Each structure stands twice: as structure tokens, then as C-alpha cells.
Amino acid sequence: MVKPTDLNKFRKQRRKERGSGSTLCRSGFHQWKDDEAKQFDVKQGRLVSVQRCARCNATRTRVS
Numbered sequence: 001m002v003k004p005t006d007l008n009k010f011r012k013q014r015r016k017e018r019g020s021g022s023t024l025c026r027s028g029f030h031q032w033k034d035d036e037a038k039q040f041d042v043k044q045g046r047l048v049s050v051q052r053c054a055r056c057n058a059t060r061t062r063v064s
């Protein structure tokens with residue numbers, strides 16, 4: 001069981017991270033990381049790689 005004080009600390013930290021992250025993300029500076037598990041071939045036979053933002057969890061696909 002997590003103590004309430006620890007939980008509050010954790011939440012505060014999370015909020016801080018999300019705050020700074022979303023500011024950058026809203027400005028279009030996403031922190032894209034390749035999501036290797038989600039690479040797949042689409043119907044056209046092209047390899048599509050999925051990238052996920054490490055901060056806001058947004059995703060985008062790129063055709064290689």
C-alpha cells in the first residue's frame with residue numbers, strides 16, 4: 001500500500017512532467033521515438049513505422 005504522502009509527491013512530479021512536456025508538444029516539438037513493436041506492412045506492401053511521443057503519447061506513422 002502506498003502512503004498518501006508518497007502518492008501526492010508522485011502526482012506532483014507527474015503533473016510537472018506533463019506540464020513541461022505538453023508545452024513543448026503543443027508547440028509542435030514532440031519527442032518522437034520509434035515504436036519498434038508497431039512496425040507493419042500495410043496493404044500496399046510498404047513498411048510503415050510508428051513513432052510515439054515520449055511525453056504526450058501521441059503517435060504518428062512514417063512510410064519508409
Ligand SMILES: [Zn+2]
Pocket residue numbers: 025029030031053054055056057058
Ligand atoms: Zn508530444
